[in-house]
Amino acid sequence: MRRVASILLPLDGSPESSKGVGCAVWLAELLGATLHVLHATAQPLPGKQALDRLHVPAARRSQIVVHQLAGAADSAVLAAVAALEVDLVIMSARGESASAGHDLSQRLGSIAQAVIERSPVPVLLLPLRYREALPWTSMLAAASGEAVSDQALAAVVQLAAKLGLRVTVVHSEDGPESAGAAPLGSYADTVHHEFAGRLEQMVERGLAGSTREECKCINQVRLRRGDVAEVLLEQAAQLGSSVLALGWHGALGSGRAPVLKRLLEEAECPLLLVRGAEGSSARLKVGKEIDD
Template structure:
């Protein structure tokens, strides 16, 4: 059975920003693109297409359906039948001064499916109507759980010529990683250069077994020191990363997911979230 990419749309320009990346990823992976509209109003297919601002010339490239109910609940349910969810951070009623709308926030907390978030101001290099990442950033904190971001991201990136940049961030006051198998770099500015090289090689060996059958992928590891959110945003801007994949624990409550909140607020490229299964 052919898998699918789920694209929730509500007719807003902000949500439609996710159409090209969703269509591109579906084509790249050979998946069906399924557009979902959630509303209690009943529309004909023609009315629905018009409401969602979809070009009729593109109708052959996707399926479209509508369901009633609470948007985030329906999206999560339909997402369980999908391989990826790709959606805008904001919809018709969302305040764009906030990092995301309530529906998107509910979906990312409620699903374990890999989910792409496209902001209204996301920059995407679109060529011939397609978006394909060329330089991907995957931050890893040295815990095996964070490496879960690799597999779904590599499934996409292995189909491209994109370079994968692994970024490990050292924090002087960070608590030691309690997860079994954790592996972090020592926080020493004068650490011998040859030791850094040795550490980098071991870091890649431990956290990228998913790469074993994809030797054609260009991958490197970099290290930074400081606040993780700041370092990720700065690194992405400096290196022109056009795709960021982040593993997280699944809650946006106060004082949690501070790194992700920073990245969502300030990054300018599509972000892929993978919730860690504890």
């Protein structure tokens, strides 16, 4: 993840999609980034009217650049990512349909799904249960041992260093839950002792291209037994994590990405999704994969 200098916030005019405004403005201010608001519409409106329709508070408007593009919303978002050299997309998992009360059992709207599956840059996705809590205080990163997990960890520490946040890395493997957490390089129980070398190697590899200051953001590494999604949700709640980050392979079809699907249903904090490049493969695993 390169330095975040340009943030894209797609809005469709629904209250659900506008939930990301506060987070996007806050991040843009701290990172010194330009915040672009995108609205896909066949009938562009004058600036003030457009911002009114998009539910952007008046106090936030001086910090926003508005773009109104014709065409399908997902195509417009992806085109804007390239044209505006966007480094981070922030969007709600659902928009107009959720605000209208349609099919609330659906965890992800079609536009958001298309964007997270195809975006070449990380996407900060706000799940349906998202509750705004600013400023952020800490981040939780899922480690799976795969190359895409390395990419996600590198992105997390880079962002955390800019925001002055601490990062906890958690890896889950199959089996009964086992308590215990320890700082990086120190393992207190049998499970940690058994996998200490590989787990530490996993984290160090993910940080290979990071600066010393970015590496200092790692507060602790935790190894847990149990269902991956359940472990991540439990750890996020226990630690009060402001963001839950994970790498994934970019496919949400039947039988794919079960962890992400559950997080979309139950998480209350933003999900920072880093999509792996095509051809990325597993390189080191301690236990169960984060996303298979």
